Amino acid sequence: MEKIDLKSGFVNLVGIPNSGKSTLINKLVGRKISIVSHKVQTTRFCIRGxxxxxxxxxxxxxxxFVDTPGIxxxxRRFEKAMVTAAWSELKLTDKVVFIHDVLKKIDNNTKEIIKKIFQIKPDVILVLNKIDLLPKEILLKKIxxxxKFYDFEETFLISAKNGSGCSKLLEYLAIKMPEHSFFYDENTISDxxxxxxxxxxxxxxxxxxxxQELPYNLTxxxxxxxxxxxxxxxxxxxxYINKQSYKPIILGKQGQNIKRIGTLARKELEKLLDCKIHLFLHIKFKKNWMEDPSKYSSIGLNYNA
Known part of the structure; x- marks a missing residue:
């Protein structure tokens, strides 16, 4: 009987905000475990898939896979805790995947982030996302x-949204994992x-x-x-909101806004949990919720980061 290699390891997905990390991890694990929006800094803490x-x-x-907050x-203190969590995970991982949105320029900020990542982990894998939205000649120029900047271990061209290129990335990472027994039961999708x-x-x-700024001031x-x-x-x-003036905005005229939000959330939860959900939403003013240590520890962030 042939011996089957058993491997297991951690892969950190990093990048600037809104590069497609959360969309990619959802696509790779085959289920939604990380929320997605077009606004930057949607992911606030590290999520494993x-x-x-x-x-x-x-x-x-x-x-x-570890989906980290964008760098x-x-x-603010809360933002610092988010970014610190992203950098801290790099030191614990087996492989690092840097995700870049090909529609965005590689500015000085992005170059500095890549440079710092290489200082922590020398073998970085580059994933260029949203390749389906760029003409081939422009894409080749972007690659x-x-x-030119760094010697990436390997480069993958993908579309996290439609899954193009993801199977090649998965196979490559699977082979590159260290020999180790599984950390999680095979039926587990996320912790x-x-x-x-x-x-x-x-x-x-x-x-x-x-x-505007309202979503960044609530939890x-x-x-x-x-x-x-x-x-x-x-x-x-x-x-929880940190300004009283946010409450009527969230409620909307005759409560229509929060009703719509609640309906959308309930329907998605029913799909994910495969059962009927009764969802009750309440709005509470707490001026300094971002200074409450319990709001950090409950999602794995360090209040003193």
Whole structure:
């Protein structure tokens, strides 16, 4: 009987905000575990997604993808904790994948981030995302441009949205994982508690339906999770805001805005959890919620970062 190699390791997905990290991890693991929006800094903490790769008679490999907050210059304590978490994960990972949106320029900020990543991990994999949105001749020029700066271990061209190029990336990473027994059960897709996922789904709907700075000044917590005898679930969530003036905006005229947000969140949760959901949303003013250490520890961020 042939010996099957068993491998398992961690892959850190890093990049500037809105490069497609969350879309990619959802595509790679085959299920939504990280929220997505067109606004920058949507991801606030590190999220792990697990993919099990099988090569018949040769290899079984478990890849633990870590979706990190986008790297940017933080201004507030909460932002600093987010960015610190992203950098800290780099030191613990087996492989680093730097994701770049090919529609964006490689500015000095991006160059500095790549430089710092290479100082921590010398074998960085480059993933160029959204290749389906760029003409081939411009894409080739972009590839040549970015590869001038550093010697990436390997380069992959993908579209995280439609999955193009993702299978090649998965196979490459599976082979590159260190020999190790699986860290997670083969049926596990993410280590994110369902209560936090539920909070994140609601926060995603708030991000997509509120304008300007408002989404960055709120957080969502799941306060109660009750499984009923008919197997439906009651979920009670609180939306914390740091300005009283935000409440009427979130509510909307005659409560229509929060009703729409709640409906969108409930429908997605029902799809993810495969059961009937009763979702109750409450808005609570807490001026200094960003200074509350418990709001950090509950999602794995360091208040003193």
């Amino acid at each position: 697990i993919y099990n790769f099988h090569l018949p008679k040769k290899l079984k490999s478990q890849i633990i 940017f210059l933080p201004k 040549s441009e970015i590869k 994110l508690p369902q209560s936090i996922l539920a909070s994140e789904i609601t926060r995603e709907k708030l991000f997509k339906n509120l304008n 969502v917590e799941t306060e109660k999770w009750v499984i009923n005898t008919d197997e439906t679930i009651n979920i009670q969530q609180t939306i």
